[in-house]
Amino acid sequence: MPVDIPMTTLADGTAMPLIGFGTSSLKGRAGCEAITNALHAGYRLVDTAAQYGNEAAVGEAIRTSGIDPEQVLVTTKIAGGDQGRGTTERGLRESLRRLGLERVFLTLIHWPNPSRGLALETWRELIELRDAGLTEHIGVSNFRPEQLQELIDATGVTPEVNQIQLSPALPRHSSVAFHREKGIVTEAWGPLGGREQLSDQFAVQKVAAKRGVSAAQVCLRWAVDQGIVAIPKASSAARQAANLDLTSIHLDDEDRRLLDSVDLGEERAWDSREHEEW
Ligand SMILES: NC(=O)c1ccc[n+]([C@@H]2O[C@H](COP(=O)([O-])OP(=O)(O)OC[C@H]3O[C@@H](n4cnc5c(N)ncnc54)[C@H](OP(=O)(O)O)[C@@H]3O)[C@@H](O)[C@H]2O)c1
Numbered sequence: 001m002p003v004d005i006p007m008t009t010l011a012d013g014t015a016m017p018l019i020g021f022g023t024s025s026l027k028g029r030a031g032c033e034a035i036t037n038a039l040h041a042g043y044r045l046v047d048t049a050a051q052y053g054n055e056a057a058v059g060e061a062i063r064t065s066g067i068d069p070e071q072v073l074v075t076t077k078i079a080g081g082d083q084g085r086g087t088t089e090r091g092l093r094e095s096l097r098r099l100g101l102e103r104v105f106l107t108l109i110h111w112p113n114p115s116r117g118l119a120l121e122t123w124r125e126l127i128e129l130r131d132a133g134l135t136e137h138i139g140v141s142n143f144r145p146e147q148l149q150e151l152i153d154a155t156g157v158t159p160e161v162n163q164i165q166l167s168p169a170l171p172r173h174s175s176v177a178f179h180r181e182k183g184i185v186t187e188a189w190g191p192l193g194g195r196e197q198l199s200d201q202f203a204v205q206k207v208a209a210k211r212g213v214s215a216a217q218v219c220l221r222w223a224v225d226q227g228i229v230a231i232p233k234a235s236s237a238a239r240q241a242a243n244l245d246l247t248s249i250h251l252d253d254e255d256r257r258l259l260d261s262v263d264l265g266e267e268r269a270w271d272s273r274e275h276e277e278w
Contacts, residue, residue: 003042004247008227010137010160011183016073018224019244020045022189022233027054035061037237039072042244047163047189047231048099049077049110050091051277055098063100073105075163077141078126080111080278083118088125092134107135108163111142113276119143123151123159137161141189142272145178152182161185161229167193168204168222168259170269176226188223191230192216196264203258213249214242221249222259 006018021043026034048058062072082091112119126138139161152158166172166188179186199215208215223230232243
């Protein structure tokens with residue numbers, strides 16, 4: 001890799017970058033160019049989903065980047081409407097067709113969507129699809145600890161990753177602790193806390209000013225220091241590069257105490273017992 005990206009490991013020992021690139025809303029030609037820039041900046045973990053409508057743009061960016069596709073770790077997600085027996089396989093095969101890939105690095109169940117009760121069947125099928133080689137690793141997104149436990153109890157197979165809404169504004173302590181106990185890698189979506197206006201918070205600005213970096217870089221360093229994978233999305237090359245440039249940033253206890261003060265509480269996170277996506 002051209003830049004030094006900190007790494008974590010999945011339960012089976014596979015290395016995974018702690019900073020990846022989020023792609024939601026990056027579509028079409030402009031989206032493809034932004035994703036290509038990100039690959040050239042050094043990102044090697046790319047997060048997409050059937051629901052984002054941009055898998056073709058991600059595939060095109062990988063093909064035209066000049067980078068060995070084997071070096072690019074793609075995550076996609078099973079959409080709510082594809083959950084269930086047979087439909088999960090069809091959904092993943094459609095994602096692979098749009099991406100132009102034979103397999104992806106990681107496939108996640110996008111949301112548990114409890115009203116349909118299909119998460120467990122979907123998980124069983126993902127286990128088979130991993131065995132069949134269509135996806136190297138499998139996990140979930142937006143699952144609460146009890147929703148994860150249900151999958152584990154029923155199948156004996158623990159999701160390798162849970163991608164959840166997480167930033168200093170929503171530190172998700174109980175989920176992160178549960179993941180650690182089970183050997184699940186925590187991945188943060190919305191890591192810059194834009195929905196929570198996190199960069200306007202005095203505490204974040206104070207740490208950023210003290211360290212001479214941006215609020216975004218403070219949030220990303222905070223996640224990486226906990227072994228949490230963060231997948232910031234940025235359109236411009238300058239922000240993409242800045243979000244990857246964390247090696248010289250060090251947060252101390254005083255910084256972490258300040259960042260603790262912006263915690264809005266678990267109830268402010270989107271609640272996957274009620275929030276569903278299709
Ligand atoms: N699993 C799920 O349910 C789920 C849900 C939401 C998102 N995701 C994934 O997570 C990724 C990231 O989440 P997100 O896109 O919601 O939020 P995010 O990455 O926290 O924030 C993205 C926003 O921050 C801006 N930004 C990026 N870098 C910046 C910087 N250095 N300084 C100031 N602003 C900066 C971006 O602006 P510009 O683009 O204009 O640069 C964009 O408006 C998504 O792209 C998607 O892949 C997953």
